[in-house]
Amino acid sequence: MTTTTLAPFDPLAEAIAAVDGLPEVTDTALPAPADDGQVKTKDLLIIDYSGDLEKVWASLILASTGAAMGVRTRVFVTFWGLQVFVKDSKRITGENWMQKMMSAMQRPGISHRKLSKMNFLGMGPWMMGRLAKQYGVASPKELLEAAQALGVEFIPCQMTMDMFGLKPEDMIDGMSEPAGAATVIGLMTENSTPLFI
Template sequence: MEEHPEKTTIVLFSGDLDKAIAAFIIANGAAAYDHEVTIFFTFWGLNTLRKDAPVRLKKGWLESLFAKMMPRGADKLGLSRMNFAGMGPQMIKHVMKKHRALSLPQLIELAREQGVKLVACTMTMDLLGLQKEELLDGIEYAGVAAYLGDAAEAKVNLFI
């Protein structure tokens, strides 16, 4: 008799470093408890998935503007408070290192190793002009219907 694993879903809407860290700590914790975990990245949360290096793509001027103004990847995110023009994130990263806590890029790596499903919301990718080439390789792409399918079967559903 097979038992169905528990499921956990997180919508990561926010593009803040601190909220992304919280999302990945919860996701990794749930995966360690054998939950099937999905993080659904939408709106500013998509920035967490952007590649470090700029990717050359044909874009309209508004999409280029968005691309330029939004942080490029997990290492560039700001804090939801006490950001201080970028000093805040450095302070947080410093104390995280001091306490041997995993950095956000390491938390993302761990999540992938643990089989956490990272799903980019295609509708908001369109709106913000983000293309697959700009996002981390090996993630999935889906819309709100797929999210709801997962969420309706999950015990823990969070919007962050």
């Protein structure tokens, strides 16, 4: 038994070949995209919700490292996290008695953070500070300065500012314009890796 190989039937190719004026198909490969060994990185968005010493510390370590690694890093500061970014020198903030009492009960500012566990009237944070110094761990204040120097954007939550009666002059220098939840969701769903701390 003999078999014959049929010529491949490709009407589309024939039709295309019959058309004049089409650009010649060349075999030259497209130049390969330059590979500089760099991974395309997403932005980093940290939502600083907590004002607890240990959480603020962790978020500032990640924020400063993110910026150091060339990742565009934004920190949205809201609720108790916003209290951290009030100037250390401010003692009482707010306009009405409730807002003032809130700041009296928990002093705002990065240098006045309490631990969520084992605070023991400030003994815990004091020991953490001593240990950090002993082991060369940068303090939250130093990390905040480094983060700002590296271009981390700190975005205050407008709603929390209103609720606590905080004015722009109460906040540390170099904060971005206040924004809201839609900005956060927009960033999250666009090109940012979100972290809620």
